[in-house]
C-alpha cells in the first residue's frame with residue numbers, strides 16, 4: 033500500500049502529514065480509508081525501529097502524530113457521533129507487558145467516535161482491573177497484549193473477572209500482536225482484533241446493534 037499520507041507519517045513529517053490530510057479530506061476521501069493508512073504507516077515506523085533506523089522517541093512521536101490526525105478525523109466526521117456518548121470502555125495493557133503505542137491508538141479512535149474511555153496504562157495487575165471494573169461498571173473491557181508470553185496473564189484477569197461475578201454483561205475485547213483469534217476463546221474473551229479500526233467497529237456494533 034502506498035499513499036502520500038503513509039509516506040508523510042512514516043517519515044514523521046507532521047507538517048506534511050497534516051497538509052496531505054487536509055487535502056484528502058477536502059477531496060472527500062473516506063475517513064476509514066485514511067485511518068487504515070495510518071495503521072499501515074505505524075507498522076512501517078515500527079519496522080524501521082526494529083531495523084535500528086528509528087529510536088523509541090520516533091515511535092512515540094509517530095504515535096502522537098497519528099493520535100492528532102485521528103482527533104482531526106473525529107472532528108471532521110461531524111458532531112453527531114462524536115458528541116453522543118456511545119458507551120464506557122476500560123482499557124489496559126496486561127501485567128508484564130509495557131507496550132502501549134497500539135493501545136493508545138485504539139483509545140484515540142474510541143474517543144474520536146464518542147466512547148468514554150478510562151485508560152489504565154500498562155503492566156496492569158489483575159487486582160487493578162477488578163477494582164476499576166467494580167468502580168466504573170464499564171460496558172466494554174479492552175485488554176492489550178503485545179508479547180506472546182502474556183496470554184496466560186490475560187486468562188488470569190478474565191478468570192478473576194468471572195470469579196468476582198463481573199463477567200456479564202461486560203463485553204471483553206482483546207487486541208495486540210498476540211497469537212491470533214483462536215486464543216480469545218481459550219482466555220474467555222468475546223472478541224479479538226490485531227487492528228484498532230476493526231476493534232473499534234466491534235465495539236460500536238456491540239453498543240449500537242445489541
Ligand code: B12
Nearest residue numbers: 129130131132133134135174176179180207208226228231
Ligand atoms: C516499540 C517496541 C518496544 C518498546 C515499547 C514502547 C512502548 N511505549 O510501547 C520497548 C523498547 C519498551 C519494548 C520492549 C520490549 N519488547 Co518490544 N517491540 C516494540 C516494537 C518495535 C513495536 C511495537 C509497536 O508499537 N507497534 C506499533 C503498534 C501500532 O502496533 P501494535 O502494538 O500491534 O498495535 C496495533 C494493534 O495490535 C492494535 N491494538 C493494540 N492494542 C490493542 C488493544 C485492543 C483492545 C484492540 C482492539 C486493538 C489493539 O491496535 C494497534 C493499531 O492497529 C515491536 C515490533 C513490531 N514491529 O511490532 C517489538 C516487539 C513487540 N517487542 C518484543 C519484545 C520481545 C520486547 C522485550 C521483551 C525486549 C527485551 N528483550 O527486553 C521488551 C518487553 C518489555 C515488556 N515487559 O513489555 C517482541 C515480541 C515478541 C513476541 N512474540 O512476544 C517484538 C515483536 C519484537 C520482535 N520482533 O521480537 N518493545
